Amino acid sequence: MYKPKITDKNYIQRLREKDERALEYVIERYGGLLYSILRKKLVLIPDKVDECFDDVMLKVWEHTEDYDEGKCEFKGWLAAIARYQAIDYLRKAKREELGQASQSLEDMQIEPGFDDYRYRCIEEAIDDEAEQLLSCLEPADQEIFRRLYLEGDSIDEISRDLNLSKSQVYNHTSRGKKKIRNFYLIRKERIYG
Secondary structure (H helix, E strand, O other), X not given: OOOOOOOOOOHHHHHHOOOHHHHHHHHHHHHHHHHHHHHHHOOOOHHHHXXXXXXXXXXXXXXXXXXXXXOOOHHHHHHHHHHHHHHHHHHHHHHHHHHHXXXXXXXXXXXXXXXXXXXXXXXXXXXXXXXXXXXOOOHHHHHHHHHHHHOOOOHHHHHHHHOOOHHHHHHHHHHHHHHHHHHHHHHHHHHHO
């Protein structure tokens, strides 16, 4: 059976058709960019870069149909996936470090891997990244995003505390996600041309 060669013109369509050769093409063409992003973001947990890269590729494979050519370039979409996946890895590392730190005193043993300084660095990296992403939002929207995505508050809690209906909170987050996506893509275009 004839399979067309994977090129710049057809690799996205071939990805959507689940042609593994298209994924290989993406790795060859954009792997360097993705590794660069992941190494920069995961500098505190460099042993997780390869694993995170694999997860990025899995997300690309599973969600290529979500990519909209009319909104951004493919490499910008890939970079956004890598960035968000790296944030997830930083959050996971933070939870693991925090889990070690929050053991009861009687169960706690000095763990060679636990480093309070490292935990604080991970926390700062997450905070810096979040602040950059939220900087394009109005202060009220920034508060909603911080509470919902960083502090883990529920929609009900945010709605009650800010005296907004649930639908208003959902509307703020929906509009905020669009603003963040556009801000991020414009910023990436400036950096990577």
